[in-house]
Amino acid sequence: YELFQEAFAEFQQNQREKDTALKRYGLTLFDREVSTFAPTDDATVPGDYRLGAGDHLTIDLFGTENNHYDLQVTRDGQINIPKLGPILVAGLTFEDAREFIRSRVAEELLGAQASISMGRLRAINIFLAGEVAVPGAYSVSALTTISQALFQVGGISDIGSLRNIQVKRHGKVAQIFDTYSLLLQGDSSNDIRLRSGDVVFVPPYSGTVTVTGAVKRPMIYEYIQGESIRDAITMAGELTPDAYPSGISVVSKALGKSLPEVKNIDLDLATSSSYPLQDGDLITVPISTDNLKNAVTIEGAVVRPGIYGWVEGQRISDLLNSVDGDLKIYADLGYGLIVRQKNQRLDIEVLQVDLAAAILNKGSLEDVLTRPRDKILVFGLAKVTDLSSVDSEKALDQIQISSEGGTLDLEEEELSDIEKEVASVQRDVLLAPIISKLQSQARAGEPVKTASISGAVKSPGIFPVTTNFTVKKLIAAAGGLEDRVYMESAELRSLFASPDNEILSRYTEIDLLAETDERAATKVQSRDHLHVRAVARWNPDESVVLSGEIRFPGTYRIQKGESLSNVLKRAGGLTEDAFPIGTVFTRESIAKMETQRAREFAQSIIRDFAASQLTKEDKDIDINEVNSVAEKLDEFTGSGRLLVDIEAAISGDQLADIRLEDGDNIIIPQRVSTVTVVGEIRRPGTHSYQKDLDLNDYIGLSAGMTARADNKELYIVRADGSVLRPESSWVRYTAEASLRPGDTIVVPIDSDYTNNIKLWREITQIVFNSTSGLAAIAAATR
Numbered sequence: 001y002e003l004f005q006e007a008f009a010e011f012q013q014n015q016r017e018k019d020t021a022l023k024r025y026g027l028t029l030f031d032r033e034v035s036t037f038a039p040t041d042d043a044t045v046p047g048d049y050r051l052g053a054g055d056h057l058t059i060d061l062f063g064t065e066n067n068h069y070d071l072q073v074t075r076d077g078q079i080n081i082p083k084l085g086p087i088l089v090a091g092l093t094f095e096d097a098r099e100f101i102r103s104r105v106a107e108e109l110l111g112a113q114a115s116i117s118m119g120r121l122r123a124i125n126i127f128l129a130g131e132v133a134v135p136g137a138y139s140v141s142a143l144t145t146i147s148q149a150l151f152q153v154g155g156i157s158d159i160g161s162l163r164n165i166q167v168k169r170h171g172k173v174a175q176i177f178d179t180y181s182l183l184l185q186g187d188s189s190n191d192i193r194l195r196s197g198d199v200v201f202v203p204p205y206s207g208t209v210t211v212t213g214a215v216k217r218p219m220i221y222e223y224i225q226g227e228s229i230r231d232a233i234t235m236a237g238e239l240t241p242d243a244y245p246s247g248i249s250v251v252s253k254a255l256g257k258s259l260p261e262v263k264n265i266d267l268d269l270a271t272s273s274s275y276p277l278q279d280g281d282l283i284t285v286p287i288s289t290d291n292l293k294n295a296v297t298i299e300g301a302v303v304r305p306g307i308y309g310w311v312e313g314q315r316i317s318d319l320l321n322s323v324d325g326d327l328k329i330y331a332d333l334g335y336g337l338i339v340r341q342k343n344q345r346l347d348i349e350v351l352q353v354d355l356a357a358a359i360l361n362k363g364s365l366e367d368v369l370t371r372p373r374d375k376i377l378v379f380g381l382a383k384v385t386d387l388s389s390v391d392s393e394k395a396l397d398q399i400q401i402s403s404e405g406g407t408l409d410l411e412e413e414e415l416s417d418i419e420k421e422v423a424s425v426q427r428d429v430l431l432a433p434i435i436s437k438l439q440s441q442a443r444a445g446e447p448v449k450t451a452s453i454s455g456a457v458k459s460p461g462i463f464p465v466t467t468n469f470t471v472k473k474l475i476a477a478a479g480g481l482e483d484r485v486y487m488e489s490a491e492l493r494s495l496f497a498s499p500d501n502e503i504l505s506r507y508t509e510i511d512l513l514a515e516t517d518e519r520a521a522t523k524v525q526s527r528d529h530l531h532v533r534a535v536a537r538w539n540p541d542e543s544v545v546l547s548g549e550i551r552f553p554g555t556y557r558i559q560k561g562e563s564l565s566n567v568l569k570r571a572g573g574l575t576e577d578a579f580p581i582g583t584v585f586t587r588e589s590i591a592k593m594e595t596q597r598a599r600e601f602a603q604s605i606i607r608d609f610a611a612s613q614l615t616k617e618d619k620d621i622d623i624n625e626v627n628s629v630a631e632k633l634d635e636f637t638g639s640g641r642l643l644v645d646i647e648a649a650i651s652g653d654q655l656a657d658i659r660l661e662d663g664d665n666i667i668i669p670q671r672v673s674t675v676t677v678v679g680e681i682r683r684p685g686t687h688s689y690q691k692d693l694d695l696n697d698y699i700g701l702s703a704g705m706t707a708r709a710d711n712k713e714l715y716i717v718r719a720d721g722s723v724l725r726p727e728s729s730w731v732r733y734t735a736e737a738s739l740r741p742g743d744t745i746v747v748p749i750d751s752d753y754t755n756n757i758k759l760w761r762e763i764t765q766i767v768f769n770s771t772s773g774l775a776a777i778a779a780a781t782r
Contacts, residue, residue, distance in 0.1 A: 022210060024220040025235065026162045026179050030133075030155025045118040045143070047095035052142070052196075053077060054122030057089070059101065064111035070119055084108055094118060124196035128153050131160030131202045145191045146177045149200055161205040163222050167192065168199040180222075184235060207279030211236040214243035214285045223277045229265050230273040232283055239267075244288040253280040296370050300378035301331035301425040314370045316353065317362040320378075330422060331355070332379045335476050337464065338368060339375040339434060347441045350434065350449070350464035352473055377434075380425035382458035382479030427459050427479070435462055447526040453478045455532035456485040470521035471510055474530055484538035487512045491531045492522065537561075542662035546571050549578035549668040563657045564666075565649045573650075579671040580646035582719035582742050587640045588663040594638025602633035643721050672719070672742045677702040679747035680709035689741045695726060698745060710750040717744040 051057075051073055059069045059081065071079040077090025084104055089097040098116045105114040123139045126149060133154035140152060146167060156162060165177040174192075181187040194200070205222045209232050212218045216237030223232065229250065239245060245267035253260045266272045294310045298319060303326055308319055316338075320326045323333065333356035342349045355378065357366035370376075423429065435450060442448035449465040451474055458479030466473065471492065475481060490510040498504050510522055510530070524530070537560040544567060547553045551572030558567060574580060609626045646668070648656035675698055676686045682703035693701075695716070705711060716724040719742030739745075 022212070022218065022220050024158075024162075024208060024222065025217070026183055026222075027156065027158070029162075029179065029183065030150050045094055045121070047093060049094045049118075049143070049193075051077075051089050051092055051094060051097055052122055053090060055142070056119030056121075057097070057101075058117045058119045060115040061105065061109070061112050062115070063113050065109050073122075081105075124194065124198075126194050126196070126198045126200060128200045129202075131157040131204055132200075133157060140194070142196075143193060145188075145193050146175070146200060147179070147182065147188075147191050149194060150202075156202055159204045160202045161222065163224050164203055164206070166201045166203070167194065168201055169195065169197070174198070178224075180235065207277070209277050209279075209281040209283060211283045212285070213283075214240045214287050216240055227277050228274045229277065229283065230267065232277060232281075233267065233285070239285060242287050244286045247286045249284045249286070250275065251282040251284075252278050292373070294372050296372075297375045298378070299375065300430055301328040301380045302326060302378050303328060310370060310372045310374075315363070315367045316355075316358045316370065316376065317367045319370070319376065320355070320359055321362075323356070323359055327355075327378060328380070328425075330380045330425075332381045332479065333359075334480065335379055337377040337379075337434070337466075338370070339377065340371060341373055345441075348434070348437055350438070350466050352464070352466040352469070352477065354476075377430050378425070379427050379430060380422055382427065427463075427477075428461060431461070431463065434464060438464060449526055451524050451526065451528045451530070453530045453532065455490070455530075456482045456534035457532050458482060465524065465526055469524045471512075471515045471524060471530060472521055474524050475512075475515075475532070481512070481532065482534070483540070484534045485512070486533040486535050490533055492524070493529045493531070494525060495527050539662070544660050544662075544664040544666065546666050547668075548666075549575040549670055551575055558660050558662070561659050563649075563659055564644065564646075565652075565657045567660060568646075568650060574646075574668060577670050579669045579719070579742065580650075581740065582669045582672065583644055583646045584665075584667040584669070584721075585642045585644045586665045587642050587661060589640070589661065590642055591638040591640025594640060595636065598633045598636040598638065602630040605630050605633070641721055645720075669719075674741065675739055676744040677747070678744065680706045680749050681747055682706055689739070693739070695739060695745065698739065699747075705747055708749050709747050711747070713748045715746055715748075717746060719743060 053073050053075045055073045057071050057073070057079060059071060061067045061069075065083075067082070069081065071081065073079055073090055078086040078088050080086045081101070081104075087101065087104060089100070092100065101116050102114050105112055121142050124142050124144070125137060125139055126144070127137050128149060129135050132150065133156070135153070138149070138152060140149060144152075146165060150156065150165070162179045165179070166173050167175040167177065175190060177190050177192075181189075182191060206224070208220050208222050210220050211232055215233065216239075218236060221232060221235045229248070233239065248265040248267055250263045250265055251260050252263065263275070265275055292307065296308050296310045296314070296319060297306070298308065299305050302320065316336075327333070334354055336353045336355040336358075338351040338353060340349050340351065341347070351368060353368055354366045357364060358368065361367065438449050450462050451465050451469070452460075452462045453474050454460045457475060458481075460478060463474060463477040471490075481487075488511060490512055492508045492510050494506045494508065495503055496506060508522070512532070515521055539560055540557070542560075543555050543557050545555050546567065550568070551574070553571065556567055556570060568574070605626060609623065642658075644658060645653070645656040649658070673689045674686045675689050677698055678684045681699070682705070685702060687698055687701050699705065714726065716726065716739070718724065718740065
């Protein structure tokens with residue numbers, strides 16, 4: 001009961017919010033500024049208007065008499081026409097008075113005729129009382145009706161009745177005016193003209209009902225005694241096309257009871273539709289279901305997805321009769337599903353079809369007969385590669401799609417739309433609600449109708465078990481086999497219950513070659529799992545790139561564990577001009593590691609700086625400089641250079657003859673005979689290599705070091721990317737620092753000239769670990 005009370009309290013709160021948004025119908029009719037008088041002198045006077053004291057008649061005589069008179073009806077009801085005398089007109093209609101005056105003129109003034117019209121109308125005094133905006137006495141035109149009088153006073157208050165407006169004359173109710181008759185039916189017969197002394201009385205409304213849901217005008221409506229649900233729906237503009245008239249609910253607030261009552265109304269039944277209204281009723285008209293009776297739905301990789309009409313004898317080929325015209329270019333023709341409702345509990349069953357066979361062989365077993373409310377699913381290929389001649393106005397030259405992180409070779413602005421379109425028809429997307437339904441409808445004696453597959457298939461996962469489900473059908477559901485598959489053996493695991501009701505597993509070896517024969521096809525049951533083995537070390541696409549001084553440069557496919565020397569041998573070896581010492585060998589995995597280490601070092605710099613500020617160890621480093629260094633490290637991308645000894649690898653040194661990986665890039669430069677000197681040198685430059693010159697000689701050739709040079713930190717970058725730090729005596733560098741062709745001598749700046757030299761040295765070290773040569777040195781010194 002407490003839960004019900006909470007639910008009902010929430011219902012009441014929602015209803016109050018709805019009532020706040022909804023307004024009472026007709027209440028805004030009289031919304032306007034208050035005015036005590038509206039001129040009506042120019043209004044057309046109807047023929048049944050009755051003359052009274054104060055009205056003016058305009059009489060024009062022509063013929064033997066030519067005169068114009070503006071005559072007022074006196075208090076005794078007469079007008080005085082010269083040569084004719086007084087004529088009693090009060091109480092006559094305007095039409096009768098006009099005919100009477102014409103006849104008198106024709107009888108008494110021979111040869112004269114009269115034209116009679118109304119002049120100024122008399123004013124009458126009325127009183128408006130009750131629930132009006134501004135009650136009180138008003139002076140209005142004699143032509144004023146009930147509705148016009150309400151306009152004059154600014155309309156009706158929020159609690160005033162719109163359907164029981166009373167005109168009291170001489171103490172009795174002379175007329176009841178219902179504004180709904182005027183607004184809903186255009187009937188103004190009860191909107192009578194007022195007379196002097198009339199009282200217009202607006203009582204509070206006696207009851208309202210709220211009509212919401214599938215009606216044309218959901219609002220709050222005032223009702224009168226004797227009206228029914230049918231009348232309320234009519235006031236709300238009738239039902240919308242999607243309304244469900246047999247399920248209308250009415251919440252009534254019954255007097256003397258703690259809780260409202262709910263009643264269901266079928267508007268098509270006379271007994272229900274005549275149900276009387278009560279004050280505060282909430283009438284809700286629900287929307288009819290979207291379920292269709294005779295329809296078939298098509299979804300997935302089709303040109304025209306949607307709902308189609310079903311007829312007796314309809315087959316798949318009647319709905320999809322052309323591969324080119326009805327299916328997308330990336331549709332999987334080997335696998336399609338029909339999802340069918342099998343009982344009144346809305347349980348489903350799934351039929352698997354070969355779409356290509358169904359479309360091309362009309363009337364075959366694969367061309368299944370459809371039933372009402374079937375859903376046909378057409379999946380996209382698990383892997384789509386090298387599709388050309390795409391039928392598209394955007395003239396897409398090539399589509400390359402892979403279910404495992406593939407790409408689309410399209411114009412940038414079209415990339416997202418095509419990717420989304422292909423992703424939306426993949427198996428995991430379209431099958432998710434079906435698998436969920438099959439799992440939820442499983443019950444005792446009726447196990448879940450799903451099986452799974454993994455391994456060397458294009459789209460591993462869970463799939464529906466259909467009629468006569470075999471290993472071949474399960475593989476087709478998974479998009480087919482990959483080229484790395486081991487055809488001679490796969491493993492099928494089946495679950496079964498032991499006599500002790502313990503769930504056990506049974507493993508069966510499957511020959512995939514034999515499964516292509518339908519007569520030897522192995523059945524797959526509920527919860528079975530098929531693992532398709534893959535050939536070990538299957539790497540048909542792994543390759544390396546050889547360039548530079550190679551006899552036959554290019555991209556070479558490699559096998560697992562193939563050595564550097566073997567690939568160089570396949571490429572014809574090195575040319576005579578090759579400079580193997582300067583080989584640039586880059587590897588993607590190393591590049592990623594270098595990039596990651598640069599990111600980590602950037603975070604370390606920030607942490608160390610923050611710690612130094614807290615302990616006041618170093619006050620000379622500016623935070624902007626630290627952030628600049630960290631940003632450059634965050635933007636740094638490693639080159640992945642690996643130091644290799646090509647000559648040793650070719651000569652048979654197993655330690656130097658490294659194993660290659662997919663994506664390795666090997667560049668053999670042309671022979672060089674130069675030595676470069678950079679850094680804090682008076683004349684940086686490149687010099688010809690001479691065997692008898694040492695490190696001191698080359699520094700001398702560059703005019704020596706500058707005053708800011710740090711000769712103790714000098715180092716040499718070899719052509720192969722390695723770094724050598726030579727030892728020095730008091731005046732010269734030792735002979736151990738022998739130079740080779742392609743070497744670069746780097747003279748760094750002394751730490752006394754910069755406060756953050758330690759940071760830059762560490763950055764330089766990172767850069768030299770990933771690159772080599774003059775470009776790397778320039779990047780570090782900048």
